[in-house]
Amino acid sequence: MNAVIDQQQNLEQYMQQLGKQARAASAILANAAPAQKNAALLAIADTLIKQSEQLKQANNKDLLQGKKDGLDEAMLDRLELTDARIEAMVEGLRQVSALSDPIGEITGMDFRPSGIQVGKMRVPLGVIGIIYESRPNVTIDAAALCLKSGNATILRGGKEAINSNQAITECIRSGLTTAGLPEHAVQVINTTDRAAVGILLGMRDDVDVIIPRGGKGLIERVSREAKIPVIKHLDGICHVYIDDQADLKKAFDIALNSKTHRYGVCNAMETLLIDSSVAEKVLPQIAAAMRDKGVELRGCVDTLKIENEMKLATDEDWDTEYLAPVLSIRLVDGMQQAIEHINLHGSHHTDSIVTENYTRARLFLAKVDSSSVMINASTRFADGFEYGLGAEIGISTDKIHARGPVGLEGLTSQKYIVFGDGHIRQ
């Protein structure tokens, strides 16, 4: 029993130490010059190239252990660090270094009747905890975005990637040191003990925000246990609604692209809603094209009256993120019913209307409560790169702080600044 308590105490101490180190590093990082942060990003990239053999060796340990532990093929694939993947990490670092620096931006310095001048300055959040699963490349992606935005990071990767992550961390540390930045600006939790996550989620003094990246189980655990604000993304149950005043060519293209461009992504369409008055015109063509692509269709009762070669959708289908070549289809009586369906069954991620009607387009924009709402565009555009953020740490389906794709700006906040000339309040 004593051994357990000691280990627990040691873990607690270890985590608190990481926190203190991160906090101290964040104060320096918050005021590091853009050139210095960029130099660190490029130095990390160079180190990754130089160390690529060592990285692959460390990764191989994880792969062997993973096979022993019976990880499935998909997980082993996500875990693997190939030359191409190392090159992609390097390219990512270079891209982030080329982005403009968000920190220190001053906006809106307006004079007030009292004579003071008030505006806002963009600042880092401080210390960001990132909890993710098997992909080791997340270690670099997350570290790069946090570093560029002046935040210190505590990273917790999946236990199956521990050797890979440690090797990557060494490269990061080397790059930070080369650029004269504190080595604790990026720290990886160096234990596979699950209790470490629980401790991290409670470190209110030294961690300012938690970003979980991974499956639903992980995100739900983090949301439930965190004593710190969380920027999270749960499901992506995205809809396309084809209005009765849609251009049917656009409707066809958008429906096909939203579903079949990629299947396992959060911004893929999972449910197609069609105004019943145009369903006979547009549904057969869409259904045929989907089937050609190998998409399994499940429809509501009215859908089956037009296209009966599909399964009847159950109530569960409307609430399911398939992440697979499966599509549920429902006919609705007008846009209002479509909006109600989306707000009830959707996940507030991304939803699109296809219509030529101005008033309906405006109403759809206003009434659909999702992080991205689109008119005549594929849901697949909901993405930090497509939106011009230059990078993406995730897509937030929260309402507080950042909604939708989160780039560098989502890792910052704004403080008020006041310029006076000896002003006092009357």
Place this chain on the structure above:
Amino acid sequence: MNAVIDQQQNLEQYMQQLGKQARAASAILANAAPAQKNAALLAIADTLIKQSEQLKQANNKDLLQGKKDGLDEAMLDRLELTDARIEAMVEGLRQVSALSDPIGEITGMDFRPSGIQVGKMRVPLGVIGIIYESRPNVTIDAAALCLKSGNATILRGGKEAINSNQAITECIRSGLTTAGLPEHAVQVINTTDRAAVGILLGMRDDVDVIIPRGGKGLIERVSREAKIPVIKHLDGICHVYIDDQADLKKAFDIALNSKTHRYGVCNAMETLLIDSSVAEKVLPQIAAAMRDKGVELRGCVDTLKIENEMKLATDEDWDTEYLAPVLSIRLVDGMQQAIEHINLHGSHHTDSIVTENYTRARLFLAKVDSSSVMINASTRFADGFEYGLGAEIGISTDKIHARGPVGLEGLTSQKYIVFGDGHIRQ
């Protein structure tokens, strides 16, 4: 035992019902026209005037009960609804109705290389839970700001104000109905059972954000228990730092105003930091003026070498929000030490430097990690009205979402919107 369980179940059901009603009302409120929301605000104001006798009668019940329960004079004073206070609530409603409506604002619609046009639309947060203590006027202030920003509200006032709050709620309900808005847009929890707060703090499906307003005990409980994002304000330990290149006349004015303009407010100065090289010139004059105003002074060892008619400050003083005519004074060796003191002992609320030096002013702005950072201005300016927000629901010392004074905009967020013309992703 059964009775207790039943009561608990009933409370749970009651709270869930409030939540569902708020969620349904929020969908309507989010898309209510500005004119309709303003009509409701003015109708509530009219009702308060008409019902002022009934309000005072209900308030009187609370006052009598409060006296019976031994509330102190300060609490009874905060609890009392006088004609002047009712008039102030009415005036507040009219002011909020005159503010411009934040909802639906579309910004930054930029074309992307893909041809889509991407920007942001300002939207309400949804349902806001507000937990506050004895002042019944908060019921109106909070309801007005939430209503104007398109949010439904669940209000939980102090148990000592339950009759006053119910009477005010009747006025709100009447105003909402007059304007054709859902009566559940503003709901007050109609029980003094403390367990109701615990349930509210866990209603993740139906409440989007919690705003506690009150003493430290309340805010700490809410932070600890909430399963929902919290916009909160803990202490206001504000500093003024007098640099060795300060204009000493400005330094004197700003120090006096920051401390003595009002004592019991969060943006009052609690600690004065003075560069030791100018202390002999500026400290005696400030100390004398503070004493004239009845301010008790507590100084560091070096302070006492110059002005020995004061107590020695303890370590605890640097971490204390006095909210009273008490000031701690510390001499520092240069700005860097001042910044370290502020970031370590302050509460990230409001801090001001007095200096004529351009480079130091810029560094102070960048390095002080507070929600408001000022140059040559009194800390007392940290206020939603002074900043031009038109209203204030509180001052956030959080880093996520909103920092500093929170007005209407802090009760909103932005979703992405995309305009296409049949665009699909390549």
